[in-house]
Amino acid sequence: MAMAFKMATTGMWVTDECKNSFMEMKWKKVHRYIVFKIDEKSKLVMVDKVGGATEGYSDLEASLPGDDCRYAVFDFDFVTVDNCHKSKIFFIAWAPNASRIRAKMLYATSKDGIRRVLEGIHYELQATDPTEMGFDVIQDRAK
Numbered sequence: 001m002a003m004a005f006k007m008a009t010t011g012m013w014v015t016d017e018c019k020n021s022f023m024e025m026k027w028k029k030v031h032r033y034i035v036f037k038i039d040e041k042s043k044l045v046m047v048d049k050v051g052g053a054t055e056g057y058s059d060l061e062a063s064l065p066g067d068d069c070r071y072a073v074f075d076f077d078f079v080t081v082d083n084c085h086k087s088k089i090f091f092i093a094w095a096p097n098a099s100r101i102r103a104k105m106l107y108a109t110s111k112d113g114i115r116r117v118l119e120g121i122h123y124e125l126q127a128t129d130p131t132e133m134g135f136d137v138i139q140d141r142a143k
Helices: 016-028 057-063 101-117 135-142
Strands: 004-007 012-015 031-039 044-052 070-079 085-094 123-127
Touching: 012 016, 012 101, 016 031, 016 044, 016 070, 016 101, 031 057, 031 101, 044 057, 057 070, 057 135, 070 101, 070 135, 085 101, 085 135, 123 135
Parallel strands: 012 044, 085 123
Antiparallel strands: 004 012, 031 044, 031 070, 070 085
């Protein structure tokens, strides 16, 4: 098995693929978003889906399941009122109401551990419903 980063509080491990994909998104801008999932059997946080540089926020929203939890990071590019190009990375903890209680608890207790591994996140959102993480929410937070 490749190197993994242990999250002491939950006994979960974050695979090096998670960190490597995040670094590619952050520095090389090859990904617009990354969705992570927890495999309860192996106790690993792994990459579930990667969105290409040309994909948008609606693609990220469509990739999140309606009945299971996920973590996601999104690289939001925008232009300020001073005409400066900026980029902010959002961490989204997705826990829809239809997901199992065990999954909600597992994702909630593991969230801080994955956040520590993914260095450079600017904002965090917790969402149980698509309206709590809509594009307008992202825009408002970034400015």
